[in-house]
Structures are given as structure tokens and as C-alpha cells.
Amino acid sequence: xxxxxxxxxxxxxxxxxxxxxxxxxxxxxxxxxxxxxxxxxxxxxxxxxxxxxxxxxxxxxxxxxxxxxxxxxxxxxxxxxxxxxxxxxxxxxxxxxxxxxxxxxxxxxxxxxxxxxxxxxxxxxxxxxxxxxxxxxxxxxxxxxxxxxxxxxxxxxxxxxxxxxxxxxxxxxxxxxxxxxxxxxxxxxxxxxxxxxxxxxxxxxxxxxxxxxxxxxxxxxxxxxxxxxxxxxxxxxxxxxxxxxxxxxxxxxxxxxxxxxxxxxxxxxxxxxxxxxxxxxxxxxxxxxxxxxxxxxxxxxxxxxxxxxxxxxxxxxxxxxxxxxxxxxxxxxxxxxxxxxx
Numbered sequence: 001x002x003x004x005x006x007x008x009x010x011x012x013x014x015x016x017x018x019x020x021x022x023x024x025x026x027x028x029x030x031x032x033x034x035x036x037x038x039x040x041x042x043x044x045x046x047x048x049x050x051x052x053x054x055x056x057x058x059x060x061x062x063x064x065x066x067x068x069x070x071x072x073x074x075x076x077x078x079x080x081x082x083x084x085x086x087x088x089x090x091x092x093x094x095x096x097x098x099x100x101x102x103x104x105x106x107x108x109x110x111x112x113x114x115x116x117x118x119x120x121x122x123x124x125x126x127x128x129x130x131x132x133x134x135x136x137x138x139x140x141x142x143x144x145x146x147x148x149x150x151x152x153x154x155x156x157x158x159x160x161x162x163x164x165x166x167x168x169x170x171x172x173x174x175x176x177x178x179x180x181x182x183x184x185x186x187x188x189x190x191x192x193x194x195x196x197x198x199x200x201x202x203x204x205x206x207x208x209x210x211x212x213x214x215x216x217x218x219x220x221x222x223x224x225x226x227x228x229x230x231x232x233x234x235x236x237x238x239x240x241x242x243x244x245x246x247x248x249x250x251x252x253x254x255x256x257x258x259x260x261x262x263x264x265x266x267x268x269x270x271x272x273x274x275x276x277x278x279x280x281x282x283x284x285x286x287x288x289x290x291x292x293x294x295x296x297x298x299x300x301x302x303x304x305x306x307x308x309x310x311x312x313x314x315x316x317x318x319x320x321x322x323x324x325x326x327x328x329x330x331x332x333x334x335x336x337x338x339x340x341x342x
Contacts, residue, residue, distance in 0.1 A: 013306050017299045024295040028288055035284045043279060044246035044255035047191060047272040051257050054182045055148070058157050063146045065102070066159035066175040075109055076163060079171045084109070084118040084125070093120060101185075104222075106156075106176035112169055114139050124207075127152070131204070133265060135172075138162060142169050148261050148268075154178065154209040155197035155220040155268050178209075179270075183221045190278045192228045194271040195220040196241075201268075220268065228273055241269050251276050 069089075078084050089107040096102040107120040114130040129135045134147045138160050146159040157177045163170050179195040186193045197205065199216035212219040214229065215237055231250060232240055240247070243256045257270040 013303055017303065020299055020302070021295060024291075024298075028291045028295070031291075032284060032288050035287065036281065039279070039281060039284065040246050040248070040253055043253060043274065044272075047253075047255050047274065048257045050186065050189070050191065051182070051193065051270050051272060054185055055157075055259075058177060058182060059146045059148075059159070061102075062157045062175055062177045063144070063159040065096075065105075066146075066161050066173065067144075069107070069175065070161040070163065070173040075173055076165055076170070079109065079111060079117065079163065080165060087118045089120040101181045102177055103180050104178045108174040108176060110135070110172040110174065112139075112171050114172075117171065121153075122207075133263065134158060134160065134261070138172060148259055150197045150201040150204055150218075150267060152204065152206045154205070155195065155201070155218060179221045180223055183223050186272070187223070187225075190274060192225040192273045193221065194224050194228050194232060195268065196271070197268040198266055217269075228271070231273075232271060240271060248276070253279070 069092075074086055078087050087109065093105045093107070096105050107118075108116060109118040110129060111117045113128070114135050115128050116125045119125060129151070130139070132149050132151060134145055134149045138145045142162045144159075144161055146157070148155070148157055150156075154176075156179075159175050161173045163173055179193075183193040183195065196214070197218040197220055201218060202213070202216045205218050208218060210219050210222050210224075212224070214233065217237070219229075231252070231254075235249060240254060241256055243254060246253050246255045248254075252273045252275055254271065254273045257272060258266060259268045259270060261267045
């Protein structure tokens with residue numbers, strides 16, 4: 001009978017242990033997923049913040065260079081004389097490439113009508129640029145403007161300085177920089193970037209600088225990662241561009257930053273990705289390992305306590321049996337004495 005009780009108690013303990021282990025494992029896995037999700041959300045925000053800060057820095061740096069060069073009197077003289085032959089900034093662009101982070105700097109001068117008067121990267125001139133919202137804005141208010149916009153050649157950073165002669169507006173000096181340096185800095189931090197101009201600009205870009213498109217979206221950075229391009233091509237591009245927080249695809253975390261500019265107009269996108277192997281999740285692994293250890297320890301302690309209690313009950317049962325046995329023996333002896341007396 002005691003043996004049967006022991007087996008029943010042991011089976012009951014196994015059942016309780018399995019219930020505790022199953023419920024605890026479910027909770028631990030759920031909490032792990034929750035922590036990983038929060039980690040990835042934080043990382044996606046950090047990726048976007050990094051890109052946004054680099055965009056702001058690039059705008060400020062581009063504006064600083066534009067304000068400095070716009071003071072060159074040759075620009076004013078060229079506009080007044082309607083002669084751009086003396087304007088030559090190609091060499092200066094090469095110097096910037098060698099000595100600064102500006103790798104592909106373009107210079108442009110517009111006349112007071114918004115027509116291209118001089119371009120440093122091509123001989124194409126005299127075309128109207130009033131299709132650009134930033135050009136229309138500066139022609140209207142005659143104030144310094146820095147923005148990101150899409151032109152006939154590329155999606156670029158543009159800093160525009162209105163030019164005056166004797167208080168009369170005569171044109172615009174513009175410096176144009178690209179996204180390559182931003183993508184390069186991100187790459188140094190193990191972040192791959194793909195910069196795309198929105199598909200509505202497909203017809204606007206007549207002379208694509210990078211000569212690369214993905215579907216109807218112009219690829220604006222020359223150093224676009226091939227693996228990222230292949231990954232995006234495999235996936236639904238529209239789905240990738242609509243990512244709000246993040247997506248996990250092929251051991252990578254992907255997030256998308258919308259590039260908004262003048263009048264909150266959507267200019268393009270930055271698809272940002274980081275390899276999951278480069279993400280530190282040691283704290284989450286430690287949480288899971290410690291939690292599992294606590295569960296096993298708890299099951300062991302419960303088993304130990306249960307065994308001690310069972311053993312105590314067993315000993316009490318033995319004592320009770322011994323007491324009953326002694327009483328029965330005494331009764332038997334008493335009965336034997338009585339029988340002898342008769």
C-alpha cells in the first residue's frame with residue numbers, strides 16, 4: 001500500500017513539474033519574442049535617426065560650401081554679361097573629392113527666370129528648371145533654400161543662394177551633392193542603404209547619373225549594396241517601401257525612411273538594413289538562460305520539498321503502524337493471559 005502511495009505521489013510530482021515547465025517555457029518564449037520585438041523596433045528607430053541626422057549634416061555642410069562659393073564675383077559678372085565661359089568649377093570639384101567627404105559635387109547657376117545658365121558636370125544648359133518645387137519657391141521669395149529634390153540628372157541635396165546686383169535679383173547659385181557619402185558612412189557602421197527616388201519622378205530623370213532603376217524607382221546612390229538590391233528585388237518592393245517599423249528578411253532587419261521635402265512632398269526613400277548577426281542580443285539570451293535556470297531550480301526545490309514532506313508523512317505512517325502494532329501485541333498478550341487463567 002505504501003509502495004502504491006509512493007508511485008502515486010511520484011506521478012503527481014511529475015505531472016506538476018511538467019505543468020510548471022510547460023507554462024514557464026511558454027511565458028519565457030513569449031517574453032523573449034516581446035523583448036526581441038522591442039529591440040528590433042529600437043534598432044529600426046536608431047537606423048532611421050542615424051540616416052536622418054546624416055541627411056541634416058549633409059544639408060548643413062552643403063549650405064556652408066554654397067554660401068562661401070556664391071561670393072565669387074565671377075558668377076555675378078557671368079550673369080550680367082550673359083557669358084558662362086569664365087565659369088569653371090570642375091577642378092574645384094576634384095579638390096573637394098580629394099580632400100573632403102564631398103565625392104561628387106556639382107555646381108549650377110540659374111538665371112532670374114529659373115533657366116540653367118551653367119552646369120559644372122555637363123554642357124547642357126538653357127533648359128527651364130521651374131518644374132522643381134524648390135526652384136519655384138526661391139524664385140518667389142528670393143531666400144536661401146536647402147533641400148532634397150529630383151531633377152533631370154539625379155536625386156540630390158541642393159543648396160540654393162539667391163544672387164543680387166545692386167539689390168536686384170539676377171539669378172541663383174546652386175551646389176548639388178549626392179547620397180553616396182551618407183551611404184558610405186552608414187556602411188562603416190555596418191548599415192547598408194538603398195536610396196530611391198519616388199516612381200513619380202521616373203519621367204523627370206532624363207539623364208540618370210547612376211543609370212540604374214529598380215522597377216520605376218531611380219537608384220540614387222552609386223554604391224548601392226548588391227546583396228540589398230537582390231534582396232529587395234526578390235521581395236515585393238512596394239511592401240518594403242511601406243514598412244512602418246521593421247521586417248526580418250533573410251537574417252536581416254529592414255526598415256524604410258521616407259524622404260520628405262518642400263511642402264512635405266514625398267521625394268524618395270532610404271531602405272536601411274542591418275545583419276542580425278551584427279545586433280547584440282546578449283541581454284535577451286541572458287534573460288532566457290537565467291529564466292530557464294530559475295524554472296529548473298524551482299522544479300528541483302519543489303521536488304525536494306515534496307520528497308521531504310512525503311518522507312515525513314511516510315515516517316509518521318510507519319510510526320502509526322508501529323503504535324498500532326504494539327497495541328495489537330499488547331491485546332494479544334492480554335488475551336493469552338486470560339486464556340491461561342481459564
